[in-house]
Amino acid sequence: MIDFHCHLDLFPSPAAAAAEIDHAGTYVLSVTNTPKAFPNTAQFAKGRRRIRTALGLHPQLVHERHGEVGMFVRLLGETGYVGEIGIDGGEDSVRHLDTQKDVFRRLLRACADAGGRVMSIHSRHASGEVIEAIQRQPDAGxxxxxxxxxxxxxxxKAADMGAWFSVGLPMLRSRRASAMIGILPRDRVLTETDAPFASTSGESYPTKALSLSVAALARLWGLDEKATQKQLNDNLRRMVAQADRFRVAAHAGS
Known part of the structure; x- marks a missing residue:
């Protein structure tokens, strides 16, 4: 199974969650909310070949942590993955929209200067602004x-410009799931949990949520679960192969 967006460091026991991930054989992208969190979070992936740690600066924290952009740039050489980054236009964050846009632009520029990265991107209530920023920096990754x-x-529009999408159980069970999933290219979709913020009701890693996500996606695609999981596995392999052109292969173990 594949979880392409998980906040491993924010579980009550990240080490226990990492062990559960290992036991289940799940491939996980462990995203971080601040550059300062990256070094310690990366330690949970040590010796675990299925976990990759992403370097992030969450848009909801940008107004407080924009001083860490320099640290982001310095740490970028340690991983081929970036996330969670983006822009948030929600009620609590919209007043910082100008700062968010500026920081997102700088992070994209840093990724481009580094040769490109695989980027897990937040776009709540700001999808238009995020798409526009990415279009202005197409070599970011x-x-x-x-x-x-x-x-x-x-x-x-995002699909037309070659973007990928990670989808989780709440999204797949929403009323608009059928219309949305019908738009997304099947060969550019991966599953996610966004745990521990979503997909889980306890302290443990939500492995079951991933199997339920595959089942929900299978229904929306009109496939059986085995074929759906194969499609997702093929997608992950394609992503890794495609990442080579962004020169992240040297960081694939990070």
Whole structure:
């Protein structure tokens, strides 16, 4: 199974969650919310070949942590993966929209200067702004829209420019799931949990949520679960192969 957006460091016991991930054989992208969190979070992936740690600066924290952009740039050489980054236009964050846009632009520029990265991107209530920023910096790498909740027209625009999407159980069970999933290219979709913020009701890693996500996606695609999981596995392999052109292969173990 595949979890392309998980906040491993924010579990009550990250080490226990990492052990559960290992036991289940799940491939996980462990995202971080601040550059300062990256070094310690990366330790949980040590010796675990299925966990990759992403370097992030969450848009909801940008107004407080924009001083860490320099640290982000310095740490970028340690991983081929970036996330969670982006723009948030929600009620609590919209007043910092200008700062968010500036920081997101700087992070994309840093990724481009580093040769490109695989990027897990937040776009809640700001999908238009995020798409515009990525279009202005196309050499930043491979954008993967995490839990896309914008208009279907924006999903189509993102798909047309080559973006990928990670989808989780709440998204797949929403009323608009059928219309949204119908837009997303099947060969550019991966599953996610966004745990521990979503997909889990306890302290343990939500392995079951991933199997339920595969089942929900299978229904929406009109496939059986085995074929759906094969499609997702093929997608992950393609992403890793495609990442080579962004020169992240040297960091694949990070």
């Amino acid at each position: 491979l954008p993967v829209f995490h839990w896309f909740s914008g208009p279907v027209a924006h999903a189509q």
